[in-house]
Amino acid sequence: MPWWDLGSLSRLKIFSGGSQPNRMQEVQLGSHTVRSHGVSVARTHMHDWLILMLLVLIEIISLYVIHPFYRYVGKDMMTDLRYPLKSNTVPVWAVPMYAMMLPILIFLVVYFRRRDVYDLHHAVLGLLFSVVITAVITDAIKNAVGRPRPDFFWRCFPDGKDVYDQLGDVICHGDKSIIKEGHKSFPSGHTSWSFAGLGFLSLYLSGKIKVFDRRGHIAKLCIVFFPLLFASLVGISRVDDYWHHWQDVFAGGLLGLMVSTFCYLQFFPPPYHHEGWGPYAYFRVLEESRVGTQAPNPTSIHNDQALEVQVEEQHERRRSNGCLGLSITNDDSSLTLEELESGRR
Structure with a gap:
């Protein structure tokens, strides 16, 4: 099987390195804006947005309506649950700010x-x-497990007098809402949201900066590591606050890392891929536009076939000369890829 086909030859000018391919990328990217294609893209993914709204509704119900499982907590278990009741170092309202608004701001910068x-x-x-x-997964597990927080004693007995x-x-004779929150220790919502x-x-930046x-x-x-470091520090603060x-x-x-990886790979190639700098949809539209603008021409098809044969012969010669592809001859048959594409010898 040849080491590339006609399709890969036609894509070399777009996805290989060099200043000319980069200019071609920017030209193509500039033709797909929110004004020109925003409505069509949103319509294509309308069902995704509807499912997202449904998940938000499920999260609200899970967060405020469903009560967690009140697990048995005996007196001998209180040794590990007597940590002081402290306020959050990272407030709850701050989590959507850095976990959602900050990435969206960076997405907008890349778009402009x-x-x-x-x-x-x-x-x-x-x-x-x-x-x-x-x-949704985090709060579902929280409610199902009902693990007491490290400060559960003071939530349950705010006056310090334990009753069994x-x-x-x-x-418990403490505030009901505080006691309810005290049964939602596993897993950490701050941490899962942060890593999600x-x-x-982090994956997005990995692809963009290659x-x-x-x-x-x-x-x-x-x-790439800075967002992950920040998320890790948020998780550490949850332990330091005894929550x-x-x-x-x-x-x-x-x-959070597992879900974010799955969701990222649904729309983007892996960051280590040579096309990891853009979404699948862009390359698909680019390929469709390329095919649509190229009319079938018998002469060009014949030339492409001849080019493929020449490239295959050159590859065989390089492979026979060693893994580095160094040519040991100075004959006229040693052609570079650029010369083959331009038709020069």
Whole structure:
């Protein structure tokens, strides 16, 4: 089987390195804006937005209506649940700000630079799905497990006087809403939300700045790791505030990363892919437009076939000369790819 086909030859000018391909990318990107294609893209994904709204409704019900499982808490268990009741270092209202609004702001900056409505729409939709799906799963597990928080004692007995029934279970006399919140320790919602939003942003930046382009610019990793570092510090703050056990934070971070990865790969190639800088939809539309503008021409088809044969012969010669592809002859048959494309010898 040949090492490339006519389709890959036609795409080389778009996706390979060099200044001319980059200019072609920018020209194509500038033709797909919110004004020209925004409505059609939104209509195409209307069912996705409807499902997203349904998930938001489920999250609201799970958060405010459904009560968590009130797990048995005996007196001998209170040793690990007597940590002081503190306020949140990271407020609840701040989580959507850095997990959703900050990534969307970065998506907008990229859009105004490249004018690609597919990138903007799919990045926003993927981010929202990542956060909302994570939130639904997190709160569903919270309500099902009902694990007490490390400060449960002071939530249950604000005056410090513990009371138990004949089975040894707690008889709480604190505020009902505070007690209810005290049974939602596993997993950490702050952490899962943080890794869902900032993890998606980290993957997005990895593709945009081409971290895995094999050029050895390891400084790019600092940009990619910064969102993950921030999410990790949020998780650590939950342990420091005695709102969560370390297992809750670990599970929340793992859950957020997994969901964000699945949601990102639904719309974008992996960051290490050579097309990882753009969404699948853009390359699909670009390919369709390329095919639509090229009329079938017998002469051009014959030339493309001849070009393929020449490239295959050159590849065989390079392979026979070693893994580096160094030519040991100076004959006229050693042609570069650029010369083959331009028709020069």
